[in-house]
Amino acid sequence: MRIIIVAAAALVYASAVRAETSQIELGKAVYRSNCAFCHGLTALGGRGPNLASGEPRSEETIKKVVRNGVPGSTMPAFDGIDPDELNSLVAFLKSLSGSASAEQIAGDPSKGHQVYTKSGCTGCHQIGGAGSTYGPDLSRVGGGRPVAYLRESIVNPSADIPEEFQGVTVVTKEGKRVTGVRVNEDTFSVQLRLPSQLYRSFVKQEVKEVIDEKKSLMPAYKDMSKDDLENLLAYLHTLRGQNEKGTAKQAEAVR
């Protein structure tokens, strides 16, 4: 009798383990078809952050981020996700936790801030409301992008160009060329944001050609010294958005 109970208990346990495994497997499938595009096939990060390292988050926080997205970032809201799939996804992400070590950053953030200023980054980027709207706002770039991605973005920005910062050159029928960030393009018109931060709209009837620039509009900082690059990365990594008072958290971090 006792043996039977043990055997039954073992069966229950085995099926519970199986259920858990299959939930993680399902979560992996959910991950691969929804998240891998930005976070990488192994969740070590890509355009989106590394999900296999970093501070562990509660299940509720993960669910909230998935369902609502991250406003102000490129993380979309997966509001239609099936609750079971979401549970599986969370189980999968939890199973990864700690599987990769946190990113090592050697540089000095406060020196990095100086590199940021002296390299003219403010000419195109914004942090905490200061700078230009031409390029991506970096106020929370440390939270949103893995260090490896940031490094690549500085040295070889053309490696990955987010859709909303695609550079285009409009050639008018008179042969004039205007280059800017494509804000919108439809069948009959195209709107650009210029380096001057002004918008410019063209009706395609007046346009000879709209060329999608293969290269990023950002110059490649290939020749930046190793120290400067490491410091700059350390600084960018601290950028996590503003606190409620509107004081940039990164400012505190820099201090």
Next chain:
Amino acid sequence: MKRWLTTLLIAAPLMAQTTSSPVTFDRIVNALKEPQNWLTYWGDYSAIHYRDLKQINTTNAKDLRVEWIFQTGVKGAFETVPLVVDGIMYFTAAEGNAYAIDARTGRQLWQYQYKLGDKKLCCGTVNRGFAMLEGRLFMATGDAHLVALDARNGKLLWDTEMADYRKGYGATLAPLIVKDKVVAGVSGGEFGIRGFVDAYDANTGKSAWRFYTIPGKEDPGGDSWLAESWRRGGGATWLTGSYDPEQNTLFWGVGNPGPDLQGDTRKGDNLYTASVIALDGDTGKLKWHYQFTPHDTHDWDACETLMLLDLNWRGSKRKVLVQANRNGFFYMIDRTTGEFLMAKPFARQTWAKQIDDKGRPVLKGTAEPTAEGNPVCPGLAGAANWMAPSYNPELGTFFFPVREQCDVYYSSPAVFVEGKPYWGSVFRGQTEEKEWGLLKAIDPTTVQTKWDFRYAKAPWGGTLATSGGLVFSSDEDGYLMAFDARNGKNLWKINTGNRLVTSPITYMVEGKQYVTMPSGAALLTFALP
């Protein structure tokens, strides 16, 4: 005297229009002969989406302007195609809403709402429109019911459950009248359903016949499914079919097999998914079938418009059926026998080398979805979809929207739970490549392009052809456009302010021609000044 006579001549058709006679089956059969009206979802039984109206034409289309706007206030995709009967427009919207309005002014006559409550629906509450017979309007609902309304006041006459929504069934299509019956299909191909086409008595709502799109184990075709996989084989019937009154044959497009992207558990051709089925109009018995995509693993439903044309094919006149299929090929099939005549690609496709002489695709063998993801063209949403193509019989030209977009297809083992998604994957992964679209004008006997017009994005909006030498089309950026049907010259456009997800129609009231297109929560109607 002469003047008086002219007035009388003009007045006669006006009288005919304002005295609304019942919409009989005979009137629907002859729908193209009353171009002022739009009596059935595709405009007529052959689904050519064409009207012999030329008040708006290539010379004056540039002057089109908004005549009226009807705001429904209803959120969600507005995919309806309104019916217009003798000056009154009947249409549906999402969330169970339906309306009758004055087609000349956009003023409401009545509104009806089917209560969906907080039911969890497989396929949302989107609705594509009414069918009408005698004084009755028929609407399918998100919870897979079919309801009949009194066209005079929008009061409910009967309400029949087609299938249990808790088992993953829904309905979004506009029903189709065949004689004294209402024919409808179901959505839920991603939810492990067993699809069917149903017919109901228009007077009582009582079931007349049902044809299962997935044969049972012992039925012909039952051996095209591994083991018991047919029980949840999908095969939804979510878009309105077409009908040949002469042969009394109903043509219906069948959706994908399930689980969508995982074929291992359902080895075989998986009849009658991704097929066209030809059914007897009285009994629903199968006359023939043709399968476009055997053992589909890319969600390539074959529900797209089945257009019935009489064309010259290799020296003789043939009664054919044509379809621009989601899988990227344009097909021509003999609609009397089901004989495969021709298939040619109309968009980029990377899955088949060709379609052989018997109509079976010769696979490249590299297009199966995988755990790591496999990029394939066309994408999951297909190179064509529910938006209407159109045909101009004078020019012999077929106009249709083309979606140029590819996807990364992921696959994973599927677990069946009744009423739950049964994809064998989750969502689609888009490739990095920018999508685009085309309005294409082709000769349907050769699939040769006569002209095309490029859209910035892959469209979800359809087309309309008229004897005014025009083709109207709609794109993902919200433009409703008019083109010269002969050469593709863009004559007119308006940014309607929302993505367009259905097809335009045209009609006439008291001697004035209108063009109507739903956009966002608004029904927009255009006319000449």
